[in-house]
Every structure is written in C-alpha cells, then in structure tokens.
Amino acid sequence: xxxxxxxxxxxxxxxxxxxxxxxxxxxxxxxxxxxxxxxxxxxxxxxxxxxxxxxxxxxxxxxxxxxxxxxxxxxxxxxxxxxxxxxxxxxxxxxxxxxxxxxxxxxxxxxxxxxxxxxxxxxxxxxxxxxxxxxxxxxxxxxxxxxxxxxxxxxxxxxxxxxxxxxxxxxxxxxxxxxxxxxxxxxxxxxxxxxxxxxxxxxxxxxxxxxxxxxxxxxxxxxxxxxxxxxxxxxxxxxxxxxxxxxxxxxxxxxxxxxxxxxxxxxxxxxxxxxxxxxxxxxxxxxxxxxxxxxxxxxxxxxxxxxxxxxxxxxxxxxxxxxxxxxxxxxxxxxxxxxxxxxxxxxxxxxxxxxxxxxxxxxxxxxxxxxxxxxxxxxxxxxxxxxxxxxxxxxxxxxxxxxxxxxxxxxxxxxxxxxxxxxxxxxxxxxxxxxxxxxxxxxxxxxxxxxxxxxxxxxxxxxxxxxxxxxxxxxxxxxxxxxxxxxxxxxxxxxxxxxxxxxxxxxxxxxxxxxxxxxxxxxxxxxxxxxxxxxxxxxxxxxxxxxxxxxxxxxxxxxxxxxx
RNA sequence: GCCGCCGUAGCUCAGUGGAUAGAGCGCCGGUCUUCGAAACCGGGCGUCGCGGGUUCGAGUCCUGCCGGCGGCACCA
Numbered sequence: 001x002x003x004x005x006x007x008x009x010x011x012x013x014x015x016x017x018x019x020x021x022x023x024x025x026x027x028x029x030x031x032x033x034x035x036x037x038x039x040x041x042x043x044x045x046x047x048x049x050x051x052x053x054x055x056x057x058x059x060x061x062x063x064x065x066x067x068x069x070x071x072x073x074x075x076x077x078x079x080x081x082x083x084x085x086x087x088x089x090x091x092x093x094x095x096x097x098x099x100x101x102x103x104x105x106x107x108x109x110x111x112x113x114x115x116x117x118x119x120x121x122x123x124x125x126x127x128x129x130x131x132x133x134x135x136x137x138x139x140x141x142x143x144x145x146x147x148x149x150x151x152x153x154x155x156x157x158x159x160x161x162x163x164x165x166x167x168x169x170x171x172x173x174x175x176x177x178x179x180x181x182x183x184x185x186x187x188x189x190x191x192x193x194x195x196x197x198x199x200x201x202x203x204x205x206x207x208x209x210x211x212x213x214x215x216x217x218x219x220x221x222x223x224x225x226x227x228x229x230x231x232x233x234x235x236x237x238x239x240x241x242x243x244x245x246x247x248x249x250x251x252x253x254x255x256x257x258x259x260x261x262x263x264x265x266x267x268x269x270x271x272x273x274x275x276x277x278x279x280x281x282x283x284x285x286x287x288x289x290x291x292x293x294x295x296x297x298x299x300x301x302x303x304x305x306x307x308x309x310x311x312x313x314x315x316x317x318x319x320x321x322x323x324x325x326x327x328x329x330x331x332x333x334x335x336x337x338x339x340x341x342x343x344x345x346x347x348x349x350x351x352x353x354x355x356x357x358x359x360x361x362x363x364x365x366x367x368x369x370x371x372x373x374x375x376x377x378x379x380x381x382x383x384x385x386x387x388x389x390x391x392x393x394x395x396x397x398x399x400x401x402x403x404x405x406x407x408x409x410x411x412x413x414x415x416x417x418x419x420x421x422x423x424x425x426x427x428x429x430x431x432x433x434x435x436x437x438x439x440x441x442x443x444x445x446x447x448x449x450x451x452x453x454x455x456x457x458x459x460x461x462x463x464x465x466x467x468x469x470x471x472x473x474x475x476x477x478x479x480x481x482x483x484x485x486x487x488x489x490x491x492x493x494x495x496x497x498x499x500x501x502x503x504x505x506x507x508x509x510x511x512x513x514x515x516x517x518x519x520x521x522x523x524x525x526x527x528x529x530x531x532x533x534x535x536x537x538x539x540x541x542x543x544x545x546x547x548x549x550x551x552x553x554x555x556x557x558x559x560x561x562x563x564x
Numbered sequence: 565g566c567c568g569c570c571g572u573a574g575c576u577c578a579g580u581g582g583a584u585a586g587a588g589c590g591c592c593g594g595u596c597u598u599c600g601a602a603a604c605c606g607g608g609c610g611u612c613g614c615g616g617g618u619u620c621g622a623g624u625c626c627u628g629c630c631g632g633c634g635g636c637a638c639c640a
Contacts, residue, residue: 030580030581030582032580032582034583035582035583035584035585035586036583036584039583043582043583045581045582045583045621048582048620048621049581049582051620052620058620081583082583083582083583083620083621084582084620085582085583128640165640168639168640169639170639170640297638298638300638301638302638311566311567311636312636315637315638316638317638318638319638320638322638324637324638324639324640325639325640329640349634350568350569350633350634350635351634351635352635352640353567353568353569353634353635354567354568354635354636355640377568377569379569379570379633379634380633380634382633384576387575420576420577420578420588421576421577421578422577422578424569424570425569425570425577426569426570426632426633426634428575428576428577430575430576430589433576433588433589436589436602437602438602439601439602439603440588440589440590440602441588441589441602442587442588442589443602444602445588445602445603447602448600448602448603451600451602452599452600452603453599454600455599455600456599456600457599458599459599460599463599495580498580499580503578504578506578507577507578507579507587510587510588511587514587514588517603517604518603518604518605520599520600520603520604521601521603521604521605522604524598524599525599526598526599527598527599528598529598539599542599563600564600564602
C-alpha cells in the first residue's frame with residue numbers, strides 16, 4: 001500500500017520543515033482499514049506511536065504529518081482525530097474510476113507485483129501412494145494450492161510439487177497385499193501379509209489386473225505388483241486431486257536422491273561440518289533410555305541437532321545402515337534450494353513439526369540460509385455429523401476418504417469449508433451444514449453473487465443494452481461502498497501472502513458477497529424506473545463485480561457458475 | 565513430565581498493539597407484478613478460559629495457572 005509510504009514521506013517532510021523534531025522514522029508506518037467507515041477508509045495510529053520519540057502530543061504530531069502530506073490523486077481527505085489518529089478518505093472520483101481499472105484488467109484484476117517474478121515452490125499433499133487420500137491430505141492440498149494461487153496473484157512464478165517415496169517397507173507391503181488380492185481374484189489360496197492393506201480398493205485393482213493380464217502375472221514377484229499398485233494409486237490420487245482443482249507440476253521421487261548419491265553426500269557434508277557422531281545411544285540419553293537398551297544394540301549415526309538448539313539429537317542412519325526419513329528430507333530441501341527457488345512453502349500436518357525443525361537445522365548445519373523455507377503447519381480435521389465427532393485415524397483403518405467427502409457435499413463446498421479456517425485451528429467439518437444447499441451455506445451465498453451478475457448480463461444482452469461510455473459519477477452510496485469492498489482484495493492478497501494465511505481469502509469472499517446482495521436488491525439495472533444513463537453506470541459496476549467475484553472464487557480454487 | 569497449537573456470542577470461527585470486539589449458522593418476525601428469494605429487512609447474544617505484568621493503549625505481547633488436541637521412535 002503506497003499510503004504508508006506517503007505518510008512516511010510526510011513525516012520526513014515535517015521534520016525537514018521543523019514541524020517535527022528529528023528522530024529516526026520507522027521504516028514501516030502502520031496503516032489499517034478503519035473500523036469506523038464514517039471517518040474514512042484508512043486510519044493510521046502512527047502519531048501515537050511517535051509521541052515518545054518526538055516528545056510531542058500525539059495530536060500535534062498528527063497535525064504536523066497531515067500538514068506535510070504529499071498530494072495523491074486517490075486521497076480525498078486527511079483528518080486528524082483524537083487521541084491522535086490520522087483518518088484518510090479516498091477521493092470519490094478516483095474511487096468510481098476504479099470500476100474501469102478493474103474492467104480493463106479483466107481476469108488479471110488486482111494482480112500485484114510483490115513477488116517481482118521470483119520463483120516460488122509450494123510442496124504439499126506428498127502422500128505416499130499406499131492408499132486413497134483422506135481428509136487430512138485434503139486440507140493439506142487446499143491450503144497448498146490456494147497458497148500457490150495467492151503467490152501467483154502477488155507476482156511469483158509458482159511451481160506445485162508433490163514429494164513421494166515408493167521404496168520403503170510400506171510400499172513392499174502394498175505390493176505384497178496386491179499380489180495376494182490378485183491371486184485371490186484368480187481363485188488361488190493366498191493371504192494378506194502381516195500389516196497388509198485391508199482396504200477394498202486393492203481387491204478392485206486386482207480385478208482390473210485380471211481383466212487386463214488374465215493369469216499371466218501368477219508367478220510374478222511382489223515387485224511387479226508394487227509397480228502396478230503404485231501406478232494405480234497415483235492415477236487415483238491425481239484424479240481425486242483434480243476433482244478439487246489441485247494439480248501438480250512436479251512429482252519428486254525420494255528415490256532419485258539415493259540414485260544420484262545426494263543422500264550420502266549430505267551425510268558426508270554434515271560430518272565434515274562436525275554435526276555427526278556414531279553411537280549406540282544419543283549423547284545425553286537418560287538412565288531410563290540406557291536401561292532399556294539391549295546388550296547387543298549396534299551403533300547408529302546421529303545428527304547433533306542439540307548444537308542448533310534442539311532438545312535431543314536425531315538419528316540420521318539406523319543401526320541397520322538404513323537412513324531415517326531425516327537424511328533424505330534434508331537432501332531434498334538442499335535440492336530445492338539448489339534449484340534456485342526464492343521462496344519454498346511446505347504444507348505439513350501439525351504432527352510433523354519436529355520434522356520441519358530438523359530439516360531447518362539440517363540446512364543451517366550445511367551452511368544454507370533456511371530463510372526462503374516457510375512451513376505452514378495445519379491442525380487436524382474432525383468430521384461432525386449429527387453433532388457427533390469422528391476422529392480420523394489411518395492407523396485404525398477408520399478414515400473418511402476425500403472422494404467420499406467430495407461425493408457427499410461437492411468439490412466447491414469442500415474447498416470453501418476447509419479454506420475458511422486458519423491452518424493453526426483444529427477444523428471441525430460440519431457435514432450437515434456442508435450438505436445444506438440453501439442460503440444457510442456460505443458457499444452458495446458467495447457463488448450466487450456471481451450467478452446474479454451473470455443473470456443481469458444475460459438480460460441486458462437480450463435487450464440489446466450495453467454499458468459503453470458509462471458515467472460512473474451517477475453511482476450512489478451503496479455502489480460506492482461496494483467498490484470500496486472490491487478494492488480491499490489487493491490488501492487481502494498481500495496479507496494472505498505475508499502471513500501465509502490463505503483463509504483470509506475465504507473470509508473476504510463472504511464479506512464481499514455480504515456487501516453485494518443488499519446492493520443487488522436495491523440497485524436495479526433493467527427496471528422501468530431506472531434512466532438509461534443510470535442503468536449504464538450500474539451495469540458497468542456489475543461488470544466489475546462479476547470480474548472480482550470470479551477472481552476471488554478462482555483464487556480459492558472454486559468454480560464461478562453462471563447458473564446454479 | 566517437556567514441547568507445540570487452541571480457548572472470543574448458544575454452535576463453528578474471524579480478529580495486522582489502537583477508537584464502541586465481529587461474521588456465518590441457529591432462533592423470532594416481516595418482504596417476491598419488472599435483472600434469479602440459494603436473496604433482502606428488522607430483532608440479541610460477550611467476565612475475549614483465569615490471575616499477574618509490559619504499554620499512553622492488550623482479545624492481540626510477556627509470565628504463571630486451568631482445560632482441549634497433538635507431538636515427544638533407530639515410523640514417515
């Protein structure tokens with residue numbers, strides 16, 4: 001917002017003119033949306049904050065700033081109010097003219113340049129292909145993909161990435177489970193391995209294999225079935241994600257980090273920098289841990305994270321010689337940084353917090369600046385139905401899949417309900433509310449605003465009416481208030497970006513619709529009592545409104561229907 | 565026990581250290597002869613978990629309790 005910059009200039013100018021004593025002017029001058037709209041759109045409490053520095057009364061400081069404010073076309077009025085607020089009102093002509101600015105920008109309306117074309121990567125979902133996506137993954141993907149949309153809108157070049165592991169024990173069990181299902185489908189006696197995957201989906205894939213290959217896979221090793229299972233699972237996962245508007249640019253296989261040697265190279269580098277030791281037990285282990293140790297326990301390789309503020313050191317390589325997830329994870333993030341991204345966003349469930357910290361410490365230990373890496377941690381999802389809670393637990397095989405949820409309430413509702421919560425809050429997904437297809441459901445309330453705009457244009461077109469050469473000064477209070485609301489979008493975007501808070505978009509969308517519907521009722525376009533000039537101006541406004549609703553819905557990954 | 569997140573209206577939740585704390589839902593009552601009523605209009609709801617502290621100013625920052633959830637693996 002350039003208002004903050006102007007206020008800063010005004011402070012400097014006031015000092016220059018001896019209207020204010022010399023002091024260091026803060027880089028960031030606070031400006032906020034006024035919560036008293038009758039006093040103007042924006043308010044700044046800066047004078048009160050400077051009172052101590054300047055050793056003057058806040059009111060005097062505010063007045064000095066106001067007196068030296070550089071002129072700007074969008075500022076209509078700047079008023080000082082006790083105890084020291086600076087209230088700024090937008091210029092009315094500038095305001096109505098923004099309708100044209102929005103229409104001219106069209107689908108790119110309110111695109112910002114904060115990212116300056118820098119490269120950002122959003123890594124999210126990253127579920128291993130062992131089963132269908134659950135609602136936990138859904139929250140992950142919705143936060144990630146919306147964040148990606150926001151980053152694009154503020155001027156980043158964005159890539160979506162999905163990280164997966166198709167090599168571990170889980171995948172072997174998956175392959176063996178499918179093998180058993182395949183043999184069963186052929187009528188051969190076979191049982192699932194211990195800890196095998198119970199889900200019906202493997203039996204289904206097995207039937208498809210029979211249809212495709214007949215009995216020819218009968219003597220194939222489990223590895224063959226792992227490959228088949230993985231392909232089927234990924235096809236499924238991609239289909240599920242596409243259904244809620246999530247697509248990826250890159251699927252990154254953890255295994256490639258082993259193949260190109262970077263996992264072991266990472267270990268060597270950590271060792272060279274003195275962050276590694278080999279021991280049966282971590283340094284500083286308690287007596288209790290010592291006592292639990294079996295006498296023939298072998299050495300593991302440890303990462304001395306305590307040197308970087310951790311409570312205890314972490315294992316890099318198990319005594320079996322196999323790395324834990326920590327080592328490839330660090331190698332992976334080194335890889336991300338080496339690919340030249342300026343910003344790395346990683347969406348993780350709250351239970352992965354230690355993992356996030358350890359990766360960060362790994363990068364630090366290797367001499368990288370972890371600053372570009374930002375992790376969005378989100379809390380768990382609970383489904384509520386009939387007032388009862390169901391907790392998600394993959395371990396107990398008691399989970400609701402994303403597909404079930406989407407089939408139940410629809411993709412747009414899933415996206416909105418999940419987005420409309422701060423990631424740091426536990427999410428209670430109320431199925432009964434989500435199923436509601438009426439004004440009780442904010443999703444339809446928002447989308448209906450777009451539908452109503454589309455309706456106006458259908459009618460206008462049918463009557464051969466257009467909005468060329470509209471005189472926007474004819475717009476009334478309701479319309480102007482709505483324009484004010486539309487103009488908040490860039491601020492919402494900037495804030496959602498800076499705070500990694502995609503949910504702000506959802507709340508804004510509801511507020512915008514809340515401002516729209518009363519206007520729609522009152523401000524008619526194609527009505528016998530509305531003069532053609534006025535109708536043109538209003539139609540022009542609805543054209544901008546339609547653009548903004550479409551823009552907001554698309555940023556949230558939702559559809560902007562013309563009819564419902 | 566230690567660490568993290570959360571605690572704001574009946575419910576689900578917003579709330580960048582600033583002015584009189586908000587929204588949706590729920591509840592009650594009204595409104596369709598003209599662009600879609602999935603809408604509009606009116607009605608009330610608060611010890612911001614509790615106690616200290618910092619500040620000109622605290623729901624917001626610090627601290628101690630209380631409660632809910634999660635994490636404390638040679639699983640990922």
